[in-house]
Amino acid sequence: MNFINKKMLGTVMAGLLAVSLSACGSSGNNNNGGNASAPASSPAASSSASKDTGSNEKVTITFQNIYPDQTDPKYKMIRNVVAKYESEHPNVKIELDSLNTDQQKLKLKTQAASKEVPDITIVNPSAQMQPFVDADLFAPLNEMVEKNGLKDTFQSGILDYYTFDGNLYALPDGNNIALVYYNKSLFEQAGAKVPTTFEEMVEAVKTLKAKNITPIAIGEKDSWTGSFLFMNVLLRTNGGPGFLKEVLDGKKTFDDPAFTEAVDAFQSLVQAGAFQEGATSFDYNAGENLFKTGKAAMYFMGSWATGGIETSDVSKDGNVGVFKFPTVGGKGDPNQFMLAPGSAFAVSKNSEHLEETLDFLNYFMLNYPKELFTLKGGVGLAQVVDGDFKAAGYSDMAVEVMNMFKDVKGGDLAFDNTMNPGTAQVHLSSIQNLFVTKKDAAEVAKEHQTAFEENK
Amino acid sequence: MNVLKVSRWTIAAFVLPCLLLYVILVFVPIIVSFYNGMLDWNGIGTSKFVGLSNFDKMFTNDAYFWPSVRRTFLLAGFSMLVQLPIALFVAILISRYVRKTGFLVSSYFLPVILSVVVIGQLWKTIYNPASMGGMINQILIKLGLDSWTHSWLTEPKVAIYSIILVALWQYLGYHILIQFTGIQNIPADIYEAAKIDGAEGFKADRYITLPLIVPIFKISVVLSFIGSLQSFDLIMVMTGGGPAHATDVISSHMYNMSFLSMKYGYGSAIACFLVVVCLAATLFINLLFNRLDKRFS
Numbered sequence: 001m002n003f004i005n006k007k008m009l010g011t012v013m014a015g016l017l018a019v020s021l022s023a024c025g026s027s028g029n030n031n032n033g034g035n036a037s038a039p040a041s042s043p044a045a046s047s048s049a050s051k052d053t054g055s056n057e058k059v060t061i062t063f064q065n066i067y068p069d070q071t072d073p074k075y076k077m078i079r080n081v082v083a084k085y086e087s088e089h090p091n092v093k094i095e096l097d098s099l100n101t102d103q104q105k106l107k108l109k110t111q112a113a114s115k116e117v118p119d120i121t122i123v124n125p126s127a128q129m130q131p132f133v134d135a136d137l138f139a140p141l142n143e144m145v146e147k148n149g150l151k152d153t154f155q156s157g158i159l160d161y162y163t164f165d166g167n168l169y170a171l172p173d174g175n176n177i178a179l180v181y182y183n184k185s186l187f188e189q190a191g192a193k194v195p196t197t198f199e200e201m202v203e204a205v206k207t208l209k210a211k212n213i214t215p216i217a218i219g220e221k222d223s224w225t226g227s228f229l230f231m232n233v234l235l236r237t238n239g240g241p242g243f244l245k246e247v248l249d250g251k252k253t254f255d256d257p258a259f260t261e262a263v264d265a266f267q268s269l270v271q272a273g274a275f276q277e278g279a280t281s282f283d284y285n286a287g288e289n290l291f292k293t294g295k296a297a298m299y300f301m302g303s304w305a306t307g308g309i310e311t312s313d314v315s316k317d318g319n320v321g322v323f324k325f326p327t328v329g330g331k332g333d334p335n336q337f338m339l340a341p342g343s344a345f346a347v348s349k350n351s352e353h354l355e356e357t358l359d360f361l362n363y364f365m366l367n368y369p370k371e372l373f374t375l376k377g378g379v380g381l382a383q384v385v386d387g388d389f390k391a392a393g394y395s396d397m398a399v400e401v402m403n404m405f406k407d408v409k410g411g412d413l414a415f416d417n418t419m420n421p422g423t424a425q426v427h428l429s430s431i432q433n434l435f436v437t438k439k440d441a442a443e444v445a446k447e448h449q450t451a452f453e454e455n456k
Numbered sequence: 457m458n459v460l461k462v463s464r465w466t467i468a469a470f471v472l473p474c475l476l477l478y479v480i481l482v483f484v485p486i487i488v489s490f491y492n493g494m495l496d497w498n499g500i501g502t503s504k505f506v507g508l509s510n511f512d513k514m515f516t517n518d519a520y521f522w523p524s525v526r527r528t529f530l531l532a533g534f535s536m537l538v539q540l541p542i543a544l545f546v547a548i549l550i551s552r553y554v555r556k557t558g559f560l561v562s563s564y565f566l567p568v569i570l571s572v573v574v575i576g577q578l579w580k581t582i583y584n585p586a587s588m589g590g591m592i593n594q595i596l597i598k599l600g601l602d603s604w605t606h607s608w609l610t611e612p613k614v615a616i617y618s619i620i621l622v623a624l625w626q627y628l629g630y631h632i633l634i635q636f637t638g639i640q641n642i643p644a645d646i647y648e649a650a651k652i653d654g655a656e657g658f659k660a661d662r663y664i665t666l667p668l669i670v671p672i673f674k675i676s677v678v679l680s681f682i683g684s685l686q687s688f689d690l691i692m693v694m695t696g697g698g699p700a701h702a703t704d705v706i707s708s709h710m711y712n713m714s715f716l717s718m719k720y721g722y723g724s725a726i727a728c729f730l731v732v733v734c735l736a737a738t739l740f741i742n743l744l745f746n747r748l749d750k751r752f753s
Contacts, residue, residue: 106715109499109500109718112499112500113500113720131498131500131501132500134500134501134502135500135501135502137500212587214587220699221695221696221698222696223698276585276587277585277587277588277607277610278583278584278585278588278607278609278610279610280609280610280695280698280699281580281583281607281609281610281694281695281698420718421498421716421717421718422717422718424717425712425716425717429698429701432698432699432700433699433700435699436610436612436699436700436702437612437700
């Protein structure tokens with residue numbers, strides 16, 4: 001009897017031990033999970049607080065953002081504005097979740113799949129945010145944007161890219177155009193002249209190449225960079241914006257001459273040796289660094305690169321100039337640009353503190369342009385900036401870029417902002433392929449058309 | 457089991473927590489993946505049940521699927537047929553000729569500890585075109601072999617082999633360590649007995665080391681095979697599957713589909729394929745080695 005008891009006791013003890021062990025294990029897991037998806041657990045913890053929205057209740061707002069780079073003016077800006085807001089609203093705590101762009105995209109998708117979107121998050125315009133809007137994850141900002149005159153600070157028309165069925169779902173952090181930066185001393189060294197047509201550009205490429213200078217830097221491992229340039233060529237060969245729109249509406253196909261001409265023009269650039277060797281293994285930063293360190297003569301990019309180029313060695317003594325992407329085969333208008341409405345702040349529909357979050361975002365967006373202007377990050381904003389750039393110490397190049405904005409007569413969005421992700425991926429790798437193999441334009445067109453029809 | 461003299465319940469109580477964790481973390485996700493593989497779903501919004509059409513598309517109508525499978529097996533093949541024999545050879549040499557083995561073995565092991573991102577960046581600069589200071593190309597040019605230079609990571613035909621080389625280099629030390637330990641565990645008196653019988657050097661290796669290392673070698677084979685099937689990080693760092701899918705393997709294709717093209721259902725279908733291949737391969741390898749074991753014992 002005694003023996004059996006002992007044995008039973010042993011079993012029970014063992015069981016207890018096992019249970020406690022597994023309990024430890026699972027609670028450890030929970031902690032980890034909580035940290036990773038803070039937005040999910042923190043609102044839940046204070047969910048009772050939000051119901052009566054008393055101003056003294058402690059409120060925590062999670063602010064997912066893409067400003068982790070300490071050298072970026074936006075890094076300082078977001079912290080300054082948050083600190084100011086917190087001091088004015090002692091009951092509100094803003095938790096920053098700073099990630100780089102790719103990480104943030106992936107994290108948001110994971111969070112969206114489990115409906116645990118952070119209070120404020122970052123999305124990209126048009127087609128890229130469509131799936132999130134369709135999944136009904138964001139709160140409409142229509143009323144909020146009217147408060148304190150926030151809506152009037154935005155450039156006219158820019159909010160359309162974030163509006164679906166009459167509801168505004170996100171507020172952009174910038175509005176950029178694509179342009180070509182060039183290294184004046186390298187151009188001089190090679191005796192090349194600043195091109196005014198695409199054909200001259202190809203000539204300039206050959207001249208530079210002959211002097212062993214890399215003509216154009218590109219980070220084509222991140223395949224959107226090449227696509228961005230290609231789409232600018234297409235914008236010219238199509239004689240104006242709207243090619244993809246017309247494809248979407250069924251009025252045109254990718255077999256259209258405008259598209260094949262663009263492919264051929266683009267290939268002539270590649271075949272002339274325009275890009276650095278091994279371009280497809282350079283990521284965005286590595287590509288840009290080639291230009292920033294004076295190893296490449298030209299760099300085609302959105303105006304968001306201005307700040308970084310301005311502070312790099314290459315632009316000492318006003319060495320960097322800019323020009324608009326030229327006409328291709330005499331077609332197109334240089335004042336039509338590739339437009340890049342920036343990534344944008346959206347608010348989770350299921351936020352436990354919706355009211356406070358909206359109030360904060362309103363405050364944030366009102367202070368956003370002012371703060372960035374003083375931090376020298378004022379180029380390429382979606383909002384109207386008061387202030388004299390020249391007097392505030394911006395370089396000639398930055399002022400030149402700012403002036404380009406005044407010439408904008410419409411344009412196109414990037415491919416992946418217009419088409420759905422499935423088609424966009426095929427397009428991206430198809431263009432990437434042009435960097436390494438010469439292809440028949442008709443074949444490229446067919447590849448696009450097939451992908452488009454399959455992913456409709 | 458009864459040797460332990462504890463009741464079945466006790467055993468169950470001890471095994472249960474681990475079993476539960478295992479089931480929750482391994483089996484449930486696999487089953488969920490199979491289900492997801494039958495959905496037309498972008499990962500966020502509403503989903504539609506489409507039966508087996510994802511699998512159908514994968515096998516018959518995806519231009520990049522079979523090539524990516526081929527590359528995955530290419531990597532596995534190189535790993536098993538080139539890397540492991542070299543590792544075994546080096547391990548035998550070390551154990552025979554080197555007194556203080558610690559330093560050598562740890563140096564071979566070093567790349568395994570390094571982060572794949574570091575390794576990827578390192579080799580990217582080694583592979584760079586000569587104009588960007590790439591080491592290999594510069595050496596080739598110095599040797600007068602200009603025609604042998606390539607941009608190793610961006611020429612579609614060469615790129616995958618360049619990556620395979622790095623993968624082999626990184627994990628060579630891992631397999632050397634495993635097999636070296638295996639050799640060390642072979643009792644010395646067997647060799648001494650053989651010596652008396654006149655079997656020395658490579659003859660001893662042929663008749664003693666090789667048969668006795670089989671169980672350890674099996675571990676290496678399984679690890680290298682499964683590791684190759686799952687290879688992802690190195691490829692993402694070095695080429696991202698590009699240029700234009702030329703270095704895509706199963707897992708990078710799966711990632712592209714699930715997260716970039718936002719076809720989560722389709723990506724899950726690819727994941728299922730990967731699981732099945734892994735299981736089948738493990739079974740096959742086990743079977744093969746059981747035969748080998750029997751032949752030698």
